Amino acid sequence: ELKVEQNPLFLSMQEGKNYTIYCNYSTTSDRLYWYRQDPGKSLESLFVLLSNGAVKQEGRLMASLDTKARLSTLHITAAVHDLSATYFCAVDITYTGNQFYFGTGTSLTVIP
């Protein structure tokens, strides 16, 4: 059974601190996506990682992909309150690129 696991599930951190969210998956894939979801809202795309070693950065967030380890990370630098949300990784598991499995989600709360 395919598993896409994130840890931690819940993260409370102070403003200004750094932290990393991990996304592990159990099948071969070299396409991974990160999304943000605010409470009661839809999903907003953050990063698209399409190859081993891919690294993308936007503002205080940086995502990377290690396909050999089946691991992606989302690193938060100097957190601010506006980053409070739930973050999901999603793995594309078919050659056609048309079947996605989402991780369990990480609920991030940044405390002023």
Add this chain to the structure above:
Amino acid sequence: EPEVTQTPSHQVTQMGQEVILRCVPISNHLYFYWYRQILGQKVEFLVSFYNNEISEKSEIFDDQFSVERPDGSNFTLKIRSTKLEDSAMYFCASRVAWETQYFGPGTRLLVL
């Protein structure tokens, strides 16, 4: 900026009734998806659609579910005989190719 739209935003139905959820994907997108998210849980893949046919479907997408793209713009999800456990937020998404998916705002379905 183009966006995915969904109607209705909320739907309440009685168990055993049929519901149709509607989506208008972004006009030049080629791949279309339906997901569901039970309150507080992860996003679950239901089905993908490409070139006017189902591309992939998950175990959740049983005979009670069907999808159509009746007129080249709308993309619908039909649940033939709703169950209590179908209560969830349903998201439609679309994309061009290997890029990220763009999600609609969702339809909150409540089955009584």
